[in-house]
Amino acid sequence: MQAARHGGKILADALAAHGVKLAFGVPGESFLAVLDGLHDHRERVRFIICRQEGGASYMAEAYAKLTGEPGVLFVTRGPGATNGSVGVHTAMQDSSPVLIFVGQVGTDMAEREAFQEIDYRRMYGPLTKWVGQIDRVERIPEYVSHAFHTAMAGRRGPVLLALPEDMLFAEASVQDAPHYRAVQPAPAPADLDELKKLLEGAARPLAIVGGGGWTREALARLQGWAEAASLPLTTSFRCQDYIDNRSPIYAGDVTIGINPKLAQRVKEADLILAIGARLGEITTSGYTLLEVPVPKQALVHVHAGAEELGRVYAARLPINSGMPQFAEALERIQLNGARWREWTRAAHADCEAWRAPVPMPGKVHLGEIVRWLSSNLPEDAIVANGAGNFATWLHRHFIYKRYRTQLGPTSGSMGYGVPAAVAAKIAEPKRVVIAWTGDGEFLMTGQEFATAVQYGAPIVAIVVNNGMYGTIRMHQEREYPGRVSGTELRNPDFAAYARAFGGHGETVEETAQFQPAFERALASGRPAIIELKIDPEAITPTATLSGLREKGFKAKD
Numbered sequence: 399m400q401a402a403r404h405g406g407k408i409l410a411d412a413l414a415a416h417g418v419k420l421a422f423g424v425p426g427e428s429f430l431a432v433l434d435g436l437h438d439h440r441e442r443v444r445f446i447i448c449r450q451e452g453g454a455s456y457m458a459e460a461y462a463k464l465t466g467e468p469g470v471l472f473v474t475r476g477p478g479a480t481n482g483s484v485g486v487h488t489a490m491q492d493s494s495p496v497l498i499f500v501g502q503v504g505t506d507m508a509e510r511e512a513f514q515e516i517d518y519r520r521m522y523g524p525l526t527k528w529v530g531q532i533d534r535v536e537r538i539p540e541y542v543s544h545a546f547h548t549a550m551a552g553r554r555g556p557v558l559l560a561l562p563e564d565m566l567f568a569e570a571s572v573q574d575a576p577h578y579r580a581v582q583p584a585p586a587p588a589d590l591d592e593l594k595k596l597l598e599g600a601a602r603p604l605a606i607v608g609g610g611g612w613t614r615e616a617l618a619r620l621q622g623w624a625e626a627a628s629l630p631l632t633t634s635f636r637c638q639d640y641i642d643n644r645s646p647i648y649a650g651d652v653t654i655g656i657n658p659k660l661a662q663r664v665k666e667a668d669l670i671l672a673i674g675a676r677l678g679e680i681t682t683s684g685y686t687l688l689e690v691p692v693p694k695q696a697l698v699h700v701h702a703g704a705e706e707l708g709r710v711y712a713a714r715l716p717i718n719s720g721m722p723q724f725a726e727a728l729e730r731i732q733l734n735g736a737r738w739r740e741w742t743r744a745a746h747a748d749c750e751a752w753r754a755p756v757p758m759p760g761k762v763h764l765g766e767i768v769r770w771l772s773s774n775l776p777e778d779a780i781v782a783n784g785a786g787n788f789a790t791w792l793h794r795h796f797i798y799k800r801y802r803t804q805l806g807p808t809s810g811s812m813g814y815g816v817p818a819a820v821a822a823k824i825a826e827p828k829r830v831v832i833a834w835t836g837d838g839e840f841l842m843t844g845q846e847f848a849t850a851v852q853y854g855a856p857i858v859a860i861v862v863n864n865g866m867y868g869t870i871r872m873h874q875e876r877e878y879p880g881r882v883s884g885t886e887l888r889n890p891d892f893a894a895y896a897r898a899f900g901g902h903g904e905t906v907e908e909t910a911q912f913q914p915a916f917e918r919a920l921a922s923g924r925p926a927i928i929e930l931k932i933d934p935e936a937i938t939p940t941a942t943l944s945g946l947r948e949k950g951f952k953a954k955d
């Protein structure tokens with residue numbers, strides 16, 4: 399017979415049993431019993447205290463994305479739950495397994511709109527795979543096990559458990575559940591026979607690789623198989639690190655602001671093999687590269703979530719499979735790629751040409767800085783970024799070499815870069831970790847720089863400062879030329895901000911100053927911020943603000 403434990407202790411013991419090593423959050427009086435339970439596990443389950451739940455939720459998501467293990471987030475009721483929603487939405491769109499534990503009013507007060515009360519099933523229903531509320535203390539092990547299994551099964555994603563306060567204080571003597579097992583489907587032999595036939599009949603095949611649930615080994619297998627078959631591999635939005643970009647079969651990323659030659663190639667392909675990618679709005683250029691509901695190209699859609707297959711596109715061959723399971727099965731298909739070798743060579747050549755930096759106005763040249771980083775960072779360095787035009791230089795000019803060296807939100811959410819970098823550095827302290835951010839993006843969650851200082855996580859945040867919400871200004875110049883409205887920013891001295899937090903600060907006003915500044919930042923051993931003061935004219939790698947205003951915006955920019 400187990401000794402009686404309070405709910406917070408049963409929950410903390412459950413986390414330890416499921417192998418949780420790190421949890422992120424902001425405390426609240428609504429889950430004091432959990433904090434008490436975590437006290438007993440402080441050597442095994444580290445609770446990283448953050449400054450705002452938005453940053454904490456991004457950290458939990460980035461941890462899940464980086465490690466493939468569930469991210470864990472604790473937030474208090476009402477205000478904590480609302481602040482934390484941004485990272486939950488990111489986890490949903492990125493298929494990242496995240497468990498969110500939220501405080502809830504006691505069951506004796508439920509449904510009265512008691513202090514900070516929210517019905518999480520209604521609020522979080524569309525943002526998660528499942529929302530549960532644990533009303534009975536003896537059922538904690540069952541609910542937590544259910545949550546881990548749901549987050550990790552099929553298409554992975556966020557799961558939320560609400561914790562009524564009286565339930566957490568109550569005691570029970572119950573058995574712990576064993577460590578969860580991640581359940582994934584595998585392709586049927588008939589699927590593989592059909593896939594082989596389709597590939598053998600193709601002249602211009604193209605694969606799009608993306609989504610969640612991958613492992614480094616599975617991607618190495620896929621790349622090896624594709625190289626042997628000379629099959630061109632592309633990646634979907636912000637999944638550029640899935641394939642070694644130096645491989646002769648790598649053909650670029652099918653993304654926002656796609657290389658027009660690659661867009662053409664996707665349209666001309668006679669077979670699209672989408673592996674893990676959902677084929678969402680960004681990957682399909684607003685559902686134009688592939689037509690809805692039946693694309694002209696023969697579509698083979700492989701996805702871990704059965705409900706994703708046929709959701710938008712009626713694939714010629716839908717295959718419900720986990721990614722490692724599919725990569726392993728592919729090795730049973732031997733292909734002679736002689737027919738499309740030239741197609742693959744040309745696709746890679748187009749990609750190389752597109753990636754070369756193009757001149758830009760001003761003294762700080764972002765393309766050259768990204769190229770310098772790409773050539774000089776260790777191959778396993780992690781670069782995190784959120785949303786904004788500053789990211790387009792990174793996505794276009796950085797040569798990704800290894801899986802999970804890129805951390806970005808496919809939800810296009812601002813404020814991701816700094817917290818994601820902090821989580822990555824805490825999880826992988828030996829790797830160099832960079833946050834590539836904009837001035838707008840940085841200050842959405844820049845206070846988590848304090849978390850980096852508190853936990854001794856020396857990230858390098860690079861702030862591309864153009865004094866505006868540049869992306870929106872770009873769209874503004876296209877739709878309403880010359881009528882600047884709601885997009886200007888007055889910024890602090892970012893280097894001084896770093897120093898005020900106990901970090902290292904640098905300001906770069908010319909490209910040549912970047913390398914020594916970066917080296918000093920790394921050598922400082924402290925979290926650092928490097929501000930890059932760029933010419934606001936340089937609005938994308940190829941367009942200027944005044945050019946947009948005069949000539950009108952060209953979609954290809």
Ligand SMILES: Cc1ncc(C[n+]2csc(CCOP(=O)(O)OP(=O)(O)O)c2C)c(N)n1
Pocket residue numbers: 785786787788789810811812813835836837838839840862864866867868869870
């Ligand atoms: C959380 C969130 N709020 C608003 C937006 C809309 N948005 C997209 S990019 C952008 C501006 C980004 O500004 P900055 O970080 O300075 O980058 P820049 O575009 O100037 O390079 C905004 C407001 C968003 N994507 N996410």
Ligand SMILES: [Mg+2]
Pocket residue numbers: 786836837838862863864865866867868
């Ligand atoms: Mg900006």
